Amino acid sequence: MKTETFYEVMERQGITRRSFLKFCSLTAASLGLAPALVPRIVNAMETKPRTPVIWLHGLECTCCSESFIRSAHPLAKDVVLSMLSLDYDDTLMAAAGYQAEEIIANIRQKYKNNFILAVEGNPPLNEDGMYCIHGGRPFVEVLKETAADAKAIISWGSCASWGCVQAAKPNPTRATPVHKVITDKPIIKVPGCPPIAEVMTAVVTYMLTFDRIPELDRQGRPKMFYGQRIHDKCYRRPHFDAGQFVEEWDDEAARRGYCLYKMGCKGPTTYNACSTVRWNGGVSFPIQSGHGCIGCSEDGFWDKGGFYNRVTGINTFGIESNADKVGGTAAVVAGAAVAAHAAVSALKRARSHNDQGKGGN
Amino acid sequence: MSVETTSAETAAGNTVYVYEAPVRLWHWVNALCITVLAVTGYFIASPLPTQPGEASANFLMGYIRFAHFAAAYIFAVGFLVRIYWALMGNHHARQLFCLPIFSGAWWSDLFHQFRWYTFIDKQPRKYVGHNPLAQLTMFLAITLGGVFMLITGFALYGEGAQAGSWSHTLFTSWVIPLFGQSQDVHTWHHLVAWGIVCFIILHVYAAIHEEIMSRQTMLSAIISGTRTFRE
Numbered sequence: 085m086k087t088e089t090f091y092e093v094m095e096r097q098g099i100t101r102r103s104f105l106k107f108c109s110l111t112a113a114s115l116g117l118a119p120a121l122v123p124r125i126v127n128a129m130e131t132k133p134r135t136p137v138i139w140l141h142g143l144e145c146t147c148c149s150e151s152f153i154r155s156a157h158p159l160a161k162d163v164v165l166s167m168l169s170l171d172y173d174d175t176l177m178a179a180a181g182y183q184a185e186e187i188i189a190n191i192r193q194k195y196k197n198n199f200i201l202a203v204e205g206n207p208p209l210n211e212d213g214m215y216c217i218h219g220g221r222p223f224v225e226v227l228k229e230t231a232a233d234a235k236a237i238i239s240w241g242s243c244a245s246w247g248c249v250q251a252a253k254p255n256p257t258r259a260t261p262v263h264k265v266i267t268d269k270p271i272i273k274v275p276g277c278p279p280i281a282e283v284m285t286a287v288v289t290y291m292l293t294f295d296r297i298p299e300l301d302r303q304g305r306p307k308m309f310y311g312q313r314i315h316d317k318c319y320r321r322p323h324f325d326a327g328q329f330v331e332e333w334d335d336e337a338a339r340r341g342y343c344l345y346k347m348g349c350k351g352p353t354t355y356n357a358c359s360t361v362r363w364n365g366g367v368s369f370p371i372q373s374g375h376g377c378i379g380c381s382e383d384g385f386w387d388k389g390g391f392y393n394r395v396t397g398i399n400t401f402g403i404e405s406n407a408d409k410v411g412g413t414a415a416v417v418a419g420a421a422v423a424a425h426a427a428v429s430a431l432k433r434a435r436s437h438n439d440q441g442k443g444g445n
Numbered sequence: 446m447s448v449e450t451t452s453a454e455t456a457a458g459n460t461v462y463v464y465e466a467p468v469r470l471w472h473w474v475n476a477l478c479i480t481v482l483a484v485t486g487y488f489i490a491s492p493l494p495t496q497p498g499e500a501s502a503n504f505l506m507g508y509i510r511f512a513h514f515a516a517a518y519i520f521a522v523g524f525l526v527r528i529y530w531a532l533m534g535n536h537h538a539r540q541l542f543c544l545p546i547f548s549g550a551w552w553s554d555l556f557h558q559f560r561w562y563t564f565i566d567k568q569p570r571k572y573v574g575h576n577p578l579a580q581l582t583m584f585l586a587i588t589l590g591g592v593f594m595l596i597t598g599f600a601l602y603g604e605g606a607q608a609g610s611w612s613h614t615l616f617t618s619w620v621i622p623l624f625g626q627s628q629d630v631h632t633w634h635h636l637v638a639w640g641i642v643c644f645i646i647l648h649v650y651a652a653i654h655e656e657i658m659s660r661q662t663m664l665s666a667i668i669s670g671t672r673t674f675r676e
Contacts, residue, residue: 326496406632407639419646425562
């Protein structure tokens, strides 16, 4: 069977040429590309055979899928979901059991080194991976097997990218991010708990359209969405620079929508697109709703103590502590030691003077 | 260094020129920078109470951050000039950058200095430059600590300056992944800052203590550059 192109799939879905072109230009805009590149997207969509995607679920909560299917950009949702031949996604597909597992085997055979593997959640490695069973086998085995034939891997969400809450200390199941299990394939991390729907669809669209992975930063995240901090584009930033902060959840500053920095907002240390793309069709994002960012797209955000502390916890010291407590204590100890030492020095000196005096007499 | 520290040089009443002008100038510029950096750094992590009025009428956090960044730039430039002077200046100028760890005498002096501070040894030894214990703590706190603060500091600065800026390219791009994430870099930057504050407490105390107890000029030495041995 000849593989259909994206455009053929769309046509079959009853999408008009006009809507198709609209989609192409919207895609270009959402990817931050110049209008001159629209014809290239159109051409690619018309001529390229669509790339199948296998979507595997490991240890996760399905919030990534929930986010993905709610992509507000209507065409992106409809078209990407239909054109991206989501050939296997055990949450969304109708097939089950042997039928379903057969799909993976078929794709692996037919599209060897030419399909995208999207992974939601991560493999737990303890007890030979028995904490997450996929079709009667440890998930880690399925992951390794499928990844071996994939062209590239998308790590959906903070689970697949960093480990997330199931990897929180002491990590009883040894939940391990995908890039620490699969080391020989290009991996695109799309962290967030969940990632923003439009970011997810845009990453997939980019990969299918241009047949290459988007430009990544050193941590493997697409630069176009993870290149700036929440803080850099936060609409409350003027209050930060002015030194106007919410001090209590119910104070006047909170009502006025001042900066949530003192309430532990992690916007200044979190790389994500929430303050630009926002959520639920651009309706809002956490800070706009009056709650600080918890830094859910950052590595280790679950193990940094309270979400409401600006100076976060240091677990290395074994006790609930932070840099100010540790440093302040050290400074007080140093000061006390200095005072004690000065007292002893003065005493000793006085005594030796006395001794010398007596010796002289 | 110990070769230079002859008993003739440290004889009572003798005056030796130790700290050349650039070293002294650097010391005091550094002292000022570190004070500004420590205070503003503390207020960046734990900001002052909320300012009343419109956001456009205030720029407190902005000024605090500006002072922090400006002092950091001066500290960084001073550090580079100081490295240059370590190569060009007298041998005392190199004390901060190379520890003579292969010298048995240096270790012996180090332990003696420790015993002197813990009141075990009664007689202080005299040094033309820094005593080994002072040299070691300065090396740890200012040389290593300073480099650490500059690297992590510019990495955090580069986050705001964003991709493409020199600080992002040179520091942020590799420092953030090395620590895991930005918040970890903040935490370590903060911890080492406290370490330097502790060093300053000990450093100032030790200088006063030695001035009185070891009968040699410490405080005036870092102003005039000459060390005089009394008794």
